[in-house]
Amino acid sequence: MRTNTLSVDLRAIGGLNMQGNSDQKREFLRHTVATLAYRGRKAVTGVGQDFGVSRPHRGCRAPVEILAHVGDLLAWALSLCGGRHVWTDSLQHA
Numbered sequence: 001m002r003t004n005t006l007s008v009d010l011r012a013i014g015g016l017n018m019q020g021n022s023d024q025k026r027e028f029l030r031h032t033v034a035t036l037a038y039r040g041r042k043a044v045t046g047v048g049q050d051f052g053v054s055r056p057h058r059g060c061r062a063p064v065e066i067l068a069h070v071g072d073l074l075a076w077a078l079s080l081c082g083g084r085h086v087w088t089d090s091l092q093h094a
Contacts, residue, residue, distance in 0.1 A: 036070070036074075040067075040070075044063070051063055052064040052067075065091060068090050068091050069091075071090060072087070072088060072089060072090050075088060075090075076088075
């Protein structure tokens with residue numbers, strides 16, 4: 001299992017001001033998750049069964065690898081919310 005420790009100040013990303021009240025933070029989180037769900041669904045609607053493992057070019061990630069990476073990013077964000085800075089590459093464990 002490969003785990004890296006990272007330190008990130010989320011306020012520095014995109015100029016976000018996360019000093020607001022909990023309602024503002026909750027709305028930001030709700031919007032972010034809803035956007036991910038909408039765009040993710042749109043990208044895979046109507047595709048064939050072999051879409052997840054297809055590669056447009058040699059050396060490109062397959063869609064299933066891209067989605068695994070997005071999952072890793074979400075898990076990393078959750079660890080940041082818990083005060084930890086943990087990155088885990090799920091493809092290393094597959």
